Amino acid sequence: MGKELHSLALAASEAKFFNLVDNINDVIYSADAEANITFVSTSIRNLLGFQPEDIIGKNFTAFIGIESEALTKWFEEIQNKFDLQNDYKILSPTGETHWIRLSSKAQFKDGVFDGVTGILIDVTVTKNIELELHKSEALYRSILNASPDTIFILPKMTSNPVKSMGQI
Numbered sequence: 001m002g003k004e005l006h007s008l009a010l011a012a013s014e015a016k017f018f019n020l021v022d023n024i025n026d027v028i029y030s031a032d033a034e035a036n037i038t039f040v041s042t043s044i045r046n047l048l049g050f051q052p053e054d055i056i057g058k059n060f061t062a063f064i065g066i067e068s069e070a071l072t073k074w075f076e077e078i079q080n081k082f083d084l085q086n087d088y089k090i091l092s093p094t095g096e097t098h099w100i101r102l103s104s105k106a107q108f109k110d111g112v113f114d115g116v117t118g119i120l121i122d123v124t125v126t127k128n129i130e131l132e133l134h135k136s137e138a139l140y141r142s143i144l145n146a147s148p149d150t151i152f153i154l155p156k157m158t159s160n161p162v163k164s165m166g167q168i
Contacts, residue, residue: 027120033113035059035075047122048100049092074102079113082106087123099127 022042030039036059040052061072078084085103092098104118144151 026122028118029120030107030115030117031060031075032115035061035072038115044120047120048090048098049094049096075116078104078106078116087127097124098122099124 024041025043025046027044027047028039028041029037029044031037036057037055038057040050040055042052044050044052044055060075074084074086074088083103083105085101087099087101090098090100099122101121101123102118103121104116106116107114
């Protein structure tokens, strides 16, 4: 009887865990020491358009594409730093570019690197805004640097120009 209750409790706990993993927006994943994907949550479908069964068992460089060299270096680096978080550009199966934040921790078994676990977060919107801001800043900086005139930035004028000029 005790063994049966234990089995039921374990099954309920597993069901709760898989319900949690399957219903979050971010992707949970794990990879072995050779960078072969051993688990990926179903949210990978919504995030990047991959099917979990098409990824599990494959080396992550097989589907990363754009930044496979940087991610290969990351995989080597995490073995020494134990946890890393970086943003990478990835292509979906349809060719759409996504920026993902890869946040991972190294796993060790008996002191030997055994793989990684982590999450993937879609940061495409934020990253695109950041890139546009950098472009805009570079444009205005180049305009200012190319201008032969001296440019002053003054504080906002109040209704009393004499008082405002005293703020300079």
